[in-house]
Amino acid sequence: MALLVQKFGGSSVADADRIRRCAQRAYDARRAGHDVVVVVSAMGKTTDRLIELAGEVAASPPKREMDQLMAAGEQVSIALTAMALSSLGQPAVSLTGAQARILTEPAHTRARIRTIDTSRVRQHLAQGRVVVVAGFQGVTDEGETTTLGRGGSDTTAVALAAALRADECEIYTDVDGVYTADPRVVPSARKLARISYEEILELASLGAKVMASRSIFFGAKYNIPIHVRHAMLPDPGTMIVSETKEMEQEEVTGVALKTNLGRVTLTGLPTAPGIQARIFAAIADAQVLVDDIIQNEVSPETTSVSFTVDHADLADIKPVLDRILSDSGPVRGAGSWGAVRVDVGLCKVSAVGVGMRSHTGVAAKMFRALAEAGVRIQNITTSEIRISCILAKEDGEKAMRAVHGAFGLEVPARG
Amino acid sequence: MALLVQKFGGSSVADADRIRRCAQRAYDARRAGHDVVVVVSAMGKTTDRLIELAGEVAASPPKREMDQLMAAGEQVSIALTAMALSSLGQPAVSLTGAQARILTEPAHTRARIRTIDTSRVRQHLAQGRVVVVAGFQGVTDEGETTTLGRGGSDTTAVALAAALRADECEIYTDVDGVYTADPRVVPSARKLARISYEEILELASLGAKVMASRSIFFGAKYNIPIHVRHAMLPDPGTMIVSETKEMEQEEVTGVALKTNLGRVTLTGLPTAPGIQARIFAAIADAQVLVDDIIQNEVSPETTSVSFTVDHADLADIKPVLDRILSDSGPVRGAGSWGAVRVDVGLCKVSAVGVGMRSHTGVAAKMFRALAEAGVRIQNITTSEIRISCILAKEDGEKAMRAVHGAFGLEVPARG
Numbered sequence: 001m002a003l004l005v006q007k008f009g010g011s012s013v014a015d016a017d018r019i020r021r022c023a024q025r026a027y028d029a030r031r032a033g034h035d036v037v038v039v040v041s042a043m044g045k046t047t048d049r050l051i052e053l054a055g056e057v058a059a060s061p062p063k064r065e066m067d068q069l070m071a072a073g074e075q076v077s078i079a080l081t082a083m084a085l086s087s088l089g090q091p092a093v094s095l096t097g098a099q100a101r102i103l104t105e106p107a108h109t110r111a112r113i114r115t116i117d118t119s120r121v122r123q124h125l126a127q128g129r130v131v132v133v134a135g136f137q138g139v140t141d142e143g144e145t146t147t148l149g150r151g152g153s154d155t156t157a158v159a160l161a162a163a164l165r166a167d168e169c170e171i172y173t174d175v176d177g178v179y180t181a182d183p184r185v186v187p188s189a190r191k192l193a194r195i196s197y198e199e200i201l202e203l204a205s206l207g208a209k210v211m212a213s214r215s216i217f218f219g220a221k222y223n224i225p226i227h228v229r230h231a232m233l234p235d236p237g238t239m240i241v242s243e244t245k246e247m248e249q250e251e252v253t254g255v256a257l258k259t260n261l262g263r264v265t266l267t268g269l270p271t272a273p274g275i276q277a278r279i280f281a282a283i284a285d286a287q288v289l290v291d292d293i294i295q296n297e298v299s300p301e302t303t304s305v306s307f308t309v310d311h312a313d314l315a316d317i318k319p320v321l322d323r324i325l326s327d328s329g330p331v332r333g334a335g336s337w338g339a340v341r342v343d344v345g346l347c348k349v350s351a352v353g354v355g356m357r358s359h360t361g362v363a364a365k366m367f368r369a370l371a372e373a374g375v376r377i378q379n380i381t382t383s384e385i386r387i388s389c390i391l392a393k394e395d396g397e398k399a400m401r402a403v404h405g406a407f408g409l410e411v412p413a414r415g
Numbered sequence: 416m417a418l419l420v421q422k423f424g425g426s427s428v429a430d431a432d433r434i435r436r437c438a439q440r441a442y443d444a445r446r447a448g449h450d451v452v453v454v455v456s457a458m459g460k461t462t463d464r465l466i467e468l469a470g471e472v473a474a475s476p477p478k479r480e481m482d483q484l485m486a487a488g489e490q491v492s493i494a495l496t497a498m499a500l501s502s503l504g505q506p507a508v509s510l511t512g513a514q515a516r517i518l519t520e521p522a523h524t525r526a527r528i529r530t531i532d533t534s535r536v537r538q539h540l541a542q543g544r545v546v547v548v549a550g551f552q553g554v555t556d557e558g559e560t561t562t563l564g565r566g567g568s569d570t571t572a573v574a575l576a577a578a579l580r581a582d583e584c585e586i587y588t589d590v591d592g593v594y595t596a597d598p599r600v601v602p603s604a605r606k607l608a609r610i611s612y613e614e615i616l617e618l619a620s621l622g623a624k625v626m627a628s629r630s631i632f633f634g635a636k637y638n639i640p641i642h643v644r645h646a647m648l649p650d651p652g653t654m655i656v657s658e659t660k661e662m663e664q665e666e667v668t669g670v671a672l673k674t675n676l677g678r679v680t681l682t683g684l685p686t687a688p689g690i691q692a693r694i695f696a697a698i699a700d701a702q703v704l705v706d707d708i709i710q711n712e713v714s715p716e717t718t719s720v721s722f723t724v725d726h727a728d729l730a731d732i733k734p735v736l737d738r739i740l741s742d743s744g745p746v747r748g749a750g751s752w753g754a755v756r757v758d759v760g761l762c763k764v765s766a767v768g769v770g771m772r773s774h775t776g777v778a779a780k781m782f783r784a785l786a787e788a789g790v791r792i793q794n795i796t797t798s799e800i801r802i803s804c805i806l807a808k809e810d811g812e813k814a815m816r817a818v819h820g821a822f823g824l825e826v827p828a829r830g
Contacts, residue, residue, distance in 0.1 A: 016471030023472075050491065056431030057438075057495050058502035065501070068509050069494035072487040076465065079484035080472050086480070087473035094483050098513070099558055143514055 002167035003125075004029055007039040007135065007157035011174050012231035013077050014044030022231065023084035025172070026130050030090055035125045037164065038132045039157040040081050042073025063108035067137075067147045071097065074134035074153075082132045092130040095120070097137035097145070102156065104138035104146045111138055111146035113155065116163040133160060151212020158215040162222035169219065169226050171211060176230035177237035178203070178210050180409035181255045185397045188410035192253065193236075196243040199253050202352040202386045206256035216240065243354050251362050252353040252407040257400045259393065260311040261291065261346040263379075266321065267304040268338035271297065276305060282320050288313040291348070292381045292388065302338075306379060308390060314342055346378070347396035350388040351403055363387050369406035375399045417582035418540075419444055422454040422550065422572035426589050427646035428492050429459030437646065438499035440587065441545050445505055450540045452579065453547045454572040455496050457488025478523035482552075482562045486512065489549035489568075497547045507545040510535070512552030512560070517571065519553035519561045526553055526561035528570065531578040548575060566627020573630040577637035584634065584641050586626060591645035592652035593618070593625055595824035596670040600812045603825035607668065608651075611658040614668050617767040617801045621671035631655065658769050666777050667768040667822040672815045674808065675726040676706065676761040678794075681736065682719040683753035686712065691720060697735050703728040706763070707796045707803065717753075721794065723805060729757055761793070762811035765803040766818055778802050784821035790814045 006029065008022045022040070030036045050069050054061045061069075078094035085092035101117035124131045135153025138146045148155050154171060161169035178200065181189040195203075197220035204213050210228060219226045219240060229237030247253070269275050276295070283290060291308040298304050309317065321340045349370075356362050366387050370377055375398065379390035391399055404410065421444065423437045437455070444451045465484050469476045476484075493509035500507035515536060519526035539546045550568025553561045563570050569586060576584035593615065596604040610618075612635035619628050625643060634641045634655060644652030662668070684690050691710070698705060706723040713719055724732065736755050764785075771777050781802050785792055790813065794805035806814055819825065 016468060019472050053431060053491075053495060054498055057434050058498035060502075061498040062501050065494045065497045065509055068497075068511075069491060072490040072494075075487040075490065076468070076484060079480045079487075080468060082480045082483075083469055083473035083476040086477050087475070094480055096483075096560075099560075145511075145514075 001033045001035065003035045003037075003164060005037045005039060005157050005161040005164070005166045005169045006172060007153060007170065008041065008081075008172045008231060009153065009174070010041040010044055010047070012172050013040050013081065016080070018231075019043075019077070019080050020084045022172070023081055023088060023090075025231075027085060027088045027090050030130055036130045037121060037125070037160060037166070038081060038130060039135045039153060039160060040074060040077045040132065041135050041153040042070070043077050043080075046073040046076070064144065067108045067145050070147055071134070071137040071145045074136055078132045078134045082130075085130050085132070090130055091128060092132055093124050094132040094134075096134045097156070098139035098143065100131075100133045100160075102133075102138040102159070104140060104148070106140045106142070106144060106146065108144075109147055110149035111140075113138060113148070113159050116159060118160075118163050121160070121164065151215060154212045154215035155218065158218040158224055158226060161224045162218055166224065169224050171226060171228045172231035173228065174231065175210070175228070176233055176235060177228055178240070178254070180253070181400055181404045182257065185257060186255070186401050186404045189404065190410060192238050194239045194241055194244070194247070195253060196247055196354055197240055198243060198385060199247075199352050199354055200240050202350070202383070203254050203256050206258050206348065206350045206352070206386070206388070211240075248355050248358050250353055250355045251359045251365070252351045252355065252409065254352050255400055255404045255407075255409065256350045256352065257396050258291070258348040258350070259396060261308045261348055261390070262311045262314040263306055263308045263343040263346055263390065264314070264317060264321065265304060265306040265341040265343070266325070266338050267298070267341065268302045269305060271301060271303050278324060279305070279321065282324055283317060286316050286320050288316055292379070292390070294379050294381060308346065308348065311344060314344065318342060345393040346390055347393045348388050348390050349396060349399045349403060350386055351407065352386045354385050356385050356387070365406055366403055369402045370399055373398055373402035375402070416448045416450065418450045418452070418579060420452045420454060420572050420576040420579070420581045420584045421587060422568060422585065423456065423496075423587045423646060424568065424589070425456040425459055425462070427587050428455050428496065431495070433646075434458075434492070434495050435499045437587070438496055438503060438505075440646070442500060442503045442505045445545055451545045452536060452540070452575060452581070453496060453545060454550045454568060454575060455489065455492045455547065456550050456568040457485070458492050458495075461488040461491070479559065482523045482560050485562050486549070486552040486560045489551055493547045493549045497545075500545050500547070505545055506543055507547055508539050509547045509549075511549045512571070513554035513558065515546075515548045515575075517548075517553040517574070519555060519563070521555045521557070521559060521561065524562055525564035526555075528553060528563070528574050531574060533575075533578050536575070536579065566630060569627045569630035570633065573633040573639055573641060576639045577633055581639065584639050586641060586643045587646035588643065589646065590625070590643070591648055591650060592643055593655070593669070595668070596815055596819045597672065600672060601670070601816050601819045604819065605825055607653050609654045609656055609659070609662070610668060611662055611769055612655055613658060613800060614662075614767050614769055615655050617765070617798070618669050618671050621673050621763065621765045621767070621801070621803070663770050663773050665768055665770045666774045666780070667766045667770065667824065669767050670815055670819045670822075670824065671765045671767065672811050673706070673763040673765070674811060676723045676763055676805070677726045677729040678721055678723045678758040678761055678805065679729070679732060679736065680719060680721040680756040680758070681740070681753050682713070682756065683717045684720060686716060686718050694720070694736065694739060697739055698732060701731050701735050703731055707794070707805070709794050709796060723761065723763065726759060729759065733757060760808040761805055762808045763803050763805050764811060764814045764818060765801055766822065767801045769800050771800050771802070780821055781818055784817045785814055788813055788817035790817070
């Protein structure tokens, strides 16, 4: 008998019929002898509709009230899920974030979980009930409702699994697992039976929309196996687990494509320390997330820095940078430091795999594949288990297929 | 500077525009220097939609989960109302029933308020905030969500006003006050400036849909003036207050009509003690609310009992009564006790006024008015401040106009 946490996303509980099917999943696991905790998101487009309503009553609604408002969404879905379980003859009880004692910091709309007091959940489990917990929400020590931000329900599920020392956290979603590449772009892409936390984190941040990173961090930290699977299909999906020996046999596990990138290049910057800190502090103040940063020293006096951001953020950044450069004082007698160049229409193709640590020539193989496909590489960045190339947007899909093929990812490999 | 509780019902907060208008009301009161607590119901048809959803997932949803589900409705409207106040520049904070510490008994879907710990509300008021509290909901000592049943938001408002020792509880609704009779039936009906708790309780139980009785009991018990007024109109409505000397000057304050009544008559019952208790215990077990009970002793051995119920409940009652009578053993040698007769299509016209205590001939005046209108009186019941006549349904409106006229209610009287 195991303890399972099952998480169902908004599209999996979008209507009464789907809620009944999710309840059936939980019921089946309970009948198989497991203790079951269910975490659900708000139904379908509920959260969007609530945000829309908020916009109709106030131009800039206070974050505290946004949290109070949005938390109502999951309150509806937990109650309905518990009812559906009851009507299958399975005793069940729904708990809001506050009732499940998911204690967070007081940062509204993006609170972090501080701790979970599982006594109440355990008490219900001990009485044979399925416990249905509201995802995405928590409560402060003062009883204020908070929400966890994007991907919050995944975070709730994995954090609860960690706090309960669950045997597995199942993430039910509308995809049937993690693939070697996006099957819409690479038709020969293959579902992975297993992937490491580290690899999925790299793939997630690279544009593979599988799970929110924060929840995977939790899984890695507490070593909770996360099973990503389809809510409406019976087949097993992909297990996200700690790195294993076999995983290292492969050079590359998956390939990801991030689109809609823009690039900013600052040239003629002083080489003296401090300018980078000033630039990126100003960008952070403008609430813009920077993707990759690449610096090249051009001469002993000047250097250039490039960085990529989401296309949509370019407009916010340009005036910030212009101001910094004009504030930096004159260079070589006249004028101000440097120049700002903005490039649009870029993408990033990345290969990820823990095997890179022990295999040589992985980068060379990737660059060769791109060259043979006639793709020009504009920038390169790497991490221990990742190689990324910035390319023209129109080369993205072709490049992805080339890299996927070069590493033989279409062939079934690890079991 | 006064402390006001303002309650807005579901139709007053049915959309973003109306919520903004309610917020404006609260804002105006705050600008006038008052401390303001706002109580809101769920938006428009929200509760009905949630009940419908529950019906789609489960045939008989557990009451605990119904409460969890329905409480989400007010959570949406409190957050939106607080946002609307903020966007007017008025600091505001929303509190769920649990956050406002409205502590109830653990009876789901019909919990009674045990006590309210007002410290948190007072703390927010002291900081200049308008406090927006969810109506209809509370919490048990164990943190379970409860709801207060029909008219629950009125109960929340008056109970909060009592706990806070508020100067007034304003009930904003879609009528502009309490009338001497329903103006749709009696066009000459007049809005009352004041009415006593006792009178409004009689009128409410007689079919005048103004406020839920439970909330008026609270008002009477703690002597909280309740101001019933229109949410979208500026005019003052009707104040519900303790009985005053002037009120006793009038014979009758208002006339009410209750339609859709059915009557059950049991004849040939034994006069020995006990049969009434058995009959009405069985009806209570069938969850049917009995309206009036009338007993006539017909002979030393047998008696007859009539009672009125809502038309719709008649079908539930008939088999219950047949069983009781056949279980009661033989009467006068052969057969079982008594017979059951069911009449449908009845109504009840009532005159109410605290002045009845000091005026004589009020009943005679009412019966004469009915006689002159050609209305046959089928049953009569009275209380200290009420006279009711059971009539054929088709006589109801004519009877009401006749009684209203006989007591001169169309003429402005008390101020």
